[in-house]
Amino acid sequence: MKITYLPTVHPQQKSDRASGSDSRMRNITRQAAHEGIWNLSLAKEVKDLFDEKASEWSATRNIPSRGVPVQDALERGQVKGKRVVDLGAGTGLATQILRNKFENVIAVDISQEMIVNSVASRTSQICADGFSLPFPNNSIDVFLAMNMILFPNEIERCLRNEGFLIWISSRGSDTPIYLPPEEVIDLMSSNSDAEWSGISAHAIEATWLVAKRSATN
Ligand SMILES: C[S@@+](CC[C@H](N)C(=O)[O-])C[C@H]1O[C@@H](n2cnc3c(N)ncnc32)[C@H](O)[C@@H]1O
Numbered sequence: 001m002k003i004t005y006l007p008t009v010h011p012q013q014k015s016d017r018a019s020g021s022d023s024r025m026r027n028i029t030r031q032a033a034h035e036g037i038w039n040l041s042l043a044k045e046v047k048d049l050f051d052e053k054a055s056e057w058s059a060t061r062n063i064p065s066r067g068v069p070v071q072d073a074l075e076r077g078q079v080k081g082k083r084v085v086d087l088g089a090g091t092g093l094a095t096q097i098l099r100n101k102f103e104n105v106i107a108v109d110i111s112q113e114m115i116v117n118s119v120a121s122r123t124s125q126i127c128a129d130g131f132s133l134p135f136p137n138n139s140i141d142v143f144l145a146m147n148m149i150l151f152p153n154e155i156e157r158c159l160r161n162e163g164f165l166i167w168i169s170s171r172g173s174d175t176p177i178y179l180p181p182e183e184v185i186d187l188m189s190s191n192s193d194a195e196w197s198g199i200s201a202h203a204i205e206a207t208w209l210v211a212k213r214s215a216t217n
Helices: 024-035 040-061 064-076 112-116 152-158 181-190
Strands: 003-005 083-087 104-109 124-127 140-146 159-169 195-203 206-214
Touching (some): 003 181, 024 040, 024 181, 040 112, 064 159, 104 112, 112 124, 152 159, 152 181, 159 181, 181 206
Parallel strands (some): 003 195, 083 140, 140 159
Antiparallel strands (some): 159 206, 195 206
């Protein structure tokens, strides 16, 4: 079994908002992760969308329940490391939690407006595209991707041999930018020489996965 499913400690709830399963962002997410489809036009479309949402992002989302899956993944997912990147950090709602656990936290987002509106402004923040990150090979211990598009090759390039990818979907399978945990493990495995395994659980409306890269030699 590649994924160990833990019992739920934060009782599961179904999101009562519209599902994002038929959304444009879901299509973009699936195509980017599975077919490597990403280009300047898509990057601009996504950047513009989130630039527009940035000023109101924290107002509706900076609530305790948003942090519950992040805390749960950090506490029960056996994540280790010093240098962590919050990829697609938005306004830093998860970044502020990471700062309590890791020595070196970097927030990355394609949207400059999200960074301008960050609640984690004392953290290193970089405006960059997750498709092509400004980090050397094998330099990052942990990536957090919360409701963020997955670029398996780039994660694989930047992660250290024994690195982690924390994948969180805040509204479970209704999250517009969503891939199931099983697909994330399969995608990482098929873009890697290493073995990937995971620990996963539900937490309120969210699902989380801590995917671990284990070097084979
Ligand atoms: C749905 S929001 C999630 C924000 C934050 N992780 C949260 O949970 O509040 C997705 C974020 O990913 C960023 N993003 C999308 N595509 C990206 C890319 N290719 N590179 C970097 N950031 C990206 C967006 O600008 C946006 O801030």
